[in-house]
Amino acid sequence: MLNILGRSGGWTSVRFFAKDVRFGVEARSLLLQGVNILANAVAATLGPKGRNVLIEQLLISPRITKDGLTVASNVQLKDRRLDMGAQLLRQATNNTNNDVGDGTTTATILARGMACQGMHVLRKGQVNVQLLREGILEASRAVCEALSEMSQSVDTIGQVEAVAKVALNGDERLAELIGDTILELGDKGVILLKESHGPNDEVKFEEGITLPSGYCSPFFALKSGKDNLELGNCLVLLTLAKLDQVEQILPALELARVKEQPLLIMANDFAGDLLKILVLNHLQGRVQVCAVKAPGFGEEQRQEMQDLSLAMGALLLEDASWLTNLREEDLGEVVSAVVSPKETHLLQPIKVNEEQLQSRIRHIRQLIDEAVTEEELHRLNTRLGRLQGQLATIFVGGSSDLEVGERKDRFNDALHAVRVAISDGVLPGGGTAYLRCIPALDRLPPAQVMEHQMGREIVRDALRLPCYTIARNAGVNPDEVLRRVLAGSGNYGFDAASGEFGDLVARGIVDPTKVLQAALADAAGIASLLATTEVLITKRPIKPKIPRNQITRDLAKLVGM
Template identity: 80%
Template sequence: MLSRLGRSGRAGVRTFANDIRFGAEARCLLMQGVNVLANAVATTLGPKGRNVLIEQLLISPRITKDGITVANNVQLGNRRQDMGVQLLRQATNNTNNKVGDGTTTATILARGIACQGMHVLRQSKVNVQLLREGILEGSRAVCDALGEMSQSVDTIGQVEAVAKVALNGDERLAELIGDIILELGDSGVILLKESHSPFDEAKIQEGITIASGYYSPFFAKQSHTLELENCLLLLTLAKIDQVEQILPALELARLKERPLLIIAKNFGSDLLKILVLNNLQGRVQVCAVKAPSFGDEQCEEMEDIAFATGGHLLEDASSLADLSEEDLGEVMEAVVDAKETHLLQPINVNEEQVQCRIQDIRELIDEAFTDVELDRLKTRLGRLQGHLATIFVGGTSELEVSERKDRFNDALHAVRVAISDGVVPGGGTAYLRCIPVLDELPPTDIMELQVGREIVKDALRLPCYTIARNAGVDPNEVLRRVLKGSGNYGYDAAAGEFGDLVVRGIVDPTKVLQSAMTSAAGIASLLATTEVLITKQPTKPKIPKNQVTKDLAKLVGM
């Protein structure tokens, strides 16, 4: 009996062995994955870059030229190679999170730096930490040079030029973005939605935006964005721990058959589970959002939202129990994603109270002492004034709409950072103009530092080279002619001509190129200096012999 128990106990334990690779072999496996990802992403760079078609389970494929979308969909079956993919993807995600554009450029630079770094390690014994320091030093010098080269964006024409580059030369769409920026100002909020027609359309709507998204992604179900039409709004500074605290609000929403958006100081974890389960079961559509800011600022901002949406701010749990229909705000639509909440077209707003509130804030702006206080008050003023634009992206098919939305999104991010930090010549020319800066750095006797600088210098040629190659011309000849020139002289890949790129409206946001360089150097230097690679041995899942289960397993690739 004891022996049988021992055997059955051992049989129920699953063991995993680690696969360990060292030195050049480990780096070679990582580089194989890096090359796959970089080759897939690089095809999208430039005005004549190619599209990438991505399979999606059970729905139509997706077509895109967006670098971050391509990078996030590359996954390799070999775990060791896939670790290279994951590391390089960090460079794209870091750039995308900071500036929302430049992911393809970051990928190309990171692959170039990593490849050169690994080549150096194969040739001789070097101090890898000093090599990494040399690469990072070179990237910092490039970022400083880009900052000095930057030109401010002062006109709508320059804004449209930035948008045109991100939109692959589409002048009409660039003018649409320029008109919206002219209407809203550079701090206006712009949303993207799918149109039900083949045409693009922009609408300016009244609404407010708060810098806080849904508490849990499960509120949005399959999508990354939750849209609530004809929505009720509960605003409170109380921490909501029990579902009983919000039962009156939930009951009102159920009776009126309208969704409910709750913005509160905090939520209990058990309550969130109940609300998510409620959503999944289709009872009352509800979403939980954390109140913006902290302390006194939180109270002021929540009061602003209450004024702007026609509701009342409930300050404690006792007021939740006595809630009435008049306490709830109302908006025609609420759009909630992971980072922001947009409240569109408020209903039943007391305009006199709102105008009094706006006047009070303007008086506070006149008395403000610090820049931080001034920025906060201006943000509150813009929220109460409530202008927001929605671009309805059209197309003849779902594939086209998806691809155009990606391009619109990149263009909007590029415009934002261009307005805040300026622009430099596009087409990879700005990076080429940074090469002399690296040559002028103070000489060093440490071989690894100098090699690191040279690695960065070689990588700076890659964006221009890739754009020319995607355009179907001789990339070496393009590089030679652009390097021979100076200033804004570069290659216009869309027209197939050389000239002053700034005059031609081919510019890149300075911050995008700086962020791409910084992210690429950091990730690539870690890749190049990796010595040991540890992965789990793959295990084949046991699939029951039931035919239906077999079919499902086959469908998901098991």
């Protein structure tokens, strides 16, 4: 506590909170406790016989999952020193998820193994920690190269389904659903996940361009006698302006009348009086027209309308002043437009600049690679699907919200695994691929310094852990499984689902090459930092003061204070 002179001339008390500082073995021991808690929680989910984790959620039902990233994200420890260890390990899972979208559990197990071994080595003293870190990273790079050499390409839908089946913990029906979807869309197709309102899973394919906004007035569909309005050989006007006067769209209406074609107008907004005029023109048969509000808001709306203009071969009119000088080539044209109360389907655009469209697609794919949040990734994938003209949505069903959430997590992991498998190939699963890389470490040139050799040994021991953990979760003797798999060669490994040994690739038990590489690389980076930590600085815990009345006590208890 320090007393200082305030503005009014009086003395004011200012409190400075001390920090807790720990050194050497004690600091690493505290970090390791946090690492072990998080790793044990995540490791329980690995393999076809891995266990579920139940996660409390404030004010709503608990969440049940086998997704390693979800489990790791929810492990928060009360002790700040232990929580720092958990946070560092969580960073390995986040990095792997951001890189490939799968393999987070494997990354956690590898990182914990390397960190534990590294800390054990440092207890012996007289070790250069930076050289040790270099040895760990050098060995991990050698293993990644060996994985690339072993990689086998994915050429059939059966192999795709095998990858999905492993990620889905052996669920063949769901793996076939993903395989059928990719067979329909192709390996570059866009697949979205949504929650179903029923117990069954289903896939909905959307041809052409589908927008989440329908007609602005139900009177546009009055003459059709149905909810949907169908416009054949339709002109399309795209603008970001808010239309409030009929004079603004007279040039477009006149063009449609002269060409005797329907006109679809998509704008930021429409004034009520203008809508009445458009409906009247439509019902009286002067010009077949329909008004649709542009999807999205703000900058997001601008981007989606720019996408649409390229896909339609139209010019996006930025404001109302552009409408007065409208030319025929500024309008897009489609073979058919189907407009419902909630959606607009634009089928088979007629005039499209393929070069510009493909450039836009490449740009969005680059943004997808750089996306950080799930929301951003979902929005970019939706835009990509529209531009490519075909989109699939898998509606994930279940008997309860808990089941739907858990199955959606597994679907998401499976889709990511399938993507990277198609692009980079696959390897025998069950931890076998890592065991086959141990000889690659033996073939490295002799280490020049002792610490480099120690780093290689740390990575060598960690490569055994995925297979060991899968076997332990399956309820068999993990040491015996390791012995038999190491004695074999090639694709020979342990099938934890059936409890048998054999050719894992032939059995459809495979892991994407890129997932295994990313998991190892991220684990080595984080583990080497954990193992070489010397000082740990945290804030001392401060117990909040809770008012004594019963209501505030109950609220404080509810939020964990």
